[in-house]
Amino acid sequence: MTAPTVYRSEMTEAQVEYLTDLVASEDFAGAHLEVGTASGMTLARMIRALPAPHDPAFVVVDNMRYFPDQMDTVRGNLESHGIDPDRVEFRVGDSGDAFEAAARAGDSFDFMVIDASHRIRKVTGDLRWTRLLNPGGVVCLHDYHPSFPGVVKSVHRFLRRHSSYERMPSVDGLVALRKTGPSRRPEISWVDRAWAAGWHVPLTIARRAN
Numbered sequence: 001m002t003a004p005t006v007y008r009s010e011m012t013e014a015q016v017e018y019l020t021d022l023v024a025s026e027d028f029a030g031a032h033l034e035v036g037t038a039s040g041m042t043l044a045r046m047i048r049a050l051p052a053p054h055d056p057a058f059v060v061v062d063n064m065r066y067f068p069d070q071m072d073t074v075r076g077n078l079e080s081h082g083i084d085p086d087r088v089e090f091r092v093g094d095s096g097d098a099f100e101a102a103a104r105a106g107d108s109f110d111f112m113v114i115d116a117s118h119r120i121r122k123v124t125g126d127l128r129w130t131r132l133l134n135p136g137g138v139v140c141l142h143d144y145h146p147s148f149p150g151v152v153k154s155v156h157r158f159l160r161r162h163s164s165y166e167r168m169p170s171v172d173g174l175v176a177l178r179k180t181g182p183s184r185r186p187e188i189s190w191v192d193r194a195w196a197a198g199w200h201v202p203l204t205i206a207r208r209a210n
């Protein structure tokens with residue numbers, strides 16, 4: 001008999017606790033977003049930590065191609081945490097397309113977790129979501145670690161170019177940035193995307209060599 005697959009949060013307990021403490025203490029009135037949910041286990045913990053009900057509880061962007069029956073798994077895991085999955089707004093598709101649709105719709109968020117593809121082109125592309133982050137809001141990126149140079153390089157460049165974001169104290173492997181004021185220009189431009197494209201091949205070669 002095959003053992004049932006056990007899905008867990010892909011974050012460490014310290015990282016999940018950091019996020020749950022953050023959403024609880026900040027008590028943001030605006031919308032909450034997770035880009036990349038896997039089995040929804042971190043999502044469930046964050047929703048349970050929200051001090052006040054939100055409608056939707058969270059917006060989740062994911063292409064749901066991570067493993068078979070991903071959506072059913074996420075919904076089941078939310079239910080097992082006592083959360084009605086219909087309280088989550090799932091936007092199934094590529095994060096880049098979802099960003100463009102959200103920008104067109106005029107969406108805004110107070111809290112974001114970005115944890116989808118860790119390739120440099122994708123991370124830099126996903127940092128476009130910060131355009132929709134309200135001043136005072138917080139964006140967290142997972143796997144901010146030397147094993148994921150695409151995340152580290154994208155975040156460093158972002159911080160160098162945007163003085164309206166400051167790093168918050170956080171735990172290893174998770175970086176949190178607060179938007180301290182409005183940005184005068186779009187956070188990610190075609191120049192940033194070209195820079196990320198230029199790093200794609202060297203980082204791919206380095207990853208294969210290791």
Ligand SMILES: C[S@@+](CC[C@H](N)C(=O)[O-])C[C@H]1O[C@@H](n2cnc3c(N)ncnc32)[C@H](O)[C@@H]1O
Nearest residue numbers: 009010036037038042062063066094095116117
């Ligand atoms: C590392 S997992 C997320 C882990 C999750 N945040 C957690 O804490 O357990 C990455 C997720 O991002 C999704 N993903 C990867 N690339 C994507 C893309 N380009 N657009 C939308 N979702 C994507 C995958 O389907 C997967 O569910």
